Amino acid sequence: MAISAxxxxxxxxxGCKACEVACKExxxxxxxxxxxxxxxxxxxxxxxASTWRHVLFLEQPQPLGAQITGTPEPxxxxxxxxxxxxxxxxxxxxxxxxxxxLRTEFGSVFVQPDVCNGCGYCIVSCPFGVIDRNExxxxxxxxxxxxxxxxxxxxxxxxKACPTQSIQFGEISxxxxxAGARVQLLQERGYADARVYxxxxxxxxxxxxxxxxLGRPEDYNFPPAPEIPTxxxxxxxxxxxASAAVLLLTVFGAxxx
Numbered sequence: 001m002a003i004s005a006x007x008x009x010x011x012x013x014x015g016c017k018a019c020e021v022a023c024k025e026x027x028x029x030x031x032x033x034x035x036x037x038x039x040x041x042x043x044x045x046x047x048x049a050s051t052w053r054h055v056l057f058l059e060q061p062q063p064l065g066a067q068i069t070g071t072p073e074p075x076x077x078x079x080x081x082x083x084x085x086x087x088x089x090x091x092x093x094x095x096x097x098x099x100x101x102l103r104t105e106f107g108s109v110f111v112q113p114d115v116c117n118g119c120g121y122c123i124v125s126c127p128f129g130v131i132d133r134n135e136x137x138x139x140x141x142x143x144x145x146x147x148x149x150x151x152x153x154x155x156x157x158x159x160k161a162c163p164t165q166s167i168q169f170g171e172i173s174x175x176x177x178x179a180g181a182r183v184q185l186l187q188e189r190g191y192a193d194a195r196v197y198x199x200x201x202x203x204x205x206x207x208x209x210x211x212x213x214l215g216r217p218e219d220y221n222f223p224p225a226p227e228i229p230t231x232x233x234x235x236x237x238x239x240x241x242a243s244a245a246v247l248l249l250t251v252f253g254a255x256x257x
Contacts, residue, residue: 003107004150005172006159006209007179008081011186011194013166015055015079020044022161023053026146040077046221047082049134052143053158056080056220064214066190080211080220081158081167084109084130084143088205091228092122092131092142100140107172107208108145116140127204127226145208175210182212197222203231 023029029050037043040057047054057079063069064076086108093101093109100115101122111122111131118138122131131142146156154160159169168175179196186194193215200206204226217224 002171003173004145004169004208005086005107005175006083006156007168007170007175007212008083008209009166009168009182009212010078010080011182011191011212011214012164013055013079013081014164015041015057016163017055018161018163019053019081019158019167020051020055022157023143024050026149026157027052027144047084047130047132047142049132049141052083052141054082056082058219060215060219064191065186076214078214080213081162082220083158083209084145085128085204086143086145086208087127087228088200088207089203089228091125091127091204091230092140094228094230095121095125097121104145104147106145106147106150108147110144110147111140111142113137113139113141125229127223127228129221172208172210179210179212186212186214199224199226201225203227 024031029052032044032051035043037045039045040059042055042057044051044054058077060076060078061073062076063074067074067076069075090101090109093103097119098115098117100112100117102110102112104110116139118133118140120133120140122140123133131140133140146154149156155169159167168178176198179198183194183196191214195213197211197213197217198206202225213220
């Protein structure tokens, strides 16, 4: 079975939010309210239990590539459709005590609501802050990678609805090649800060939702070097065993020396 992935390219995203709407319609997710956030036109604010695709509106005080704005204070306006990263080494999956979170045959990370007990361990274990609890149901929810559509031979609803192909879906190795080629093309066109966001060198081991970004990962609320919490277990156990050894030596010395 081929390992699936997303490739999201904000350089051709128009901020239409068709992906958000398609995701909500297909998965029958509730709305997020109709409050004006004041954060540009970004009213869903972030990913959550009822927002599995979130279009970030990012305004920055710098020109877009070789753009000449004709204004004393140039700026660029970027849109990026964020989603669960479906990490190769998923912190949420490792932390789940009930087996509610599993790895599918497509390489995605899937939450089974009927097995979830709402403990929230997965929420604190996600290095991207993606997974969230539905307060009404008390269960954890996130992007399913449209598992039901993939099983039926269809692509995820968000990629299907994207009018500019800013969201692409396919086999992960092919998309990594496309991402590298896209970055090279953007840099040739004057976008010197173009790069691929795919942290394979960390304990996350890479992600199944690749991004072509302009600038720093932090500007998109992406950690530059995400780590899963279990990476610290080895150090914790080392300190615990060392403390236990010191305690035993102390007790032994007190009674026998």
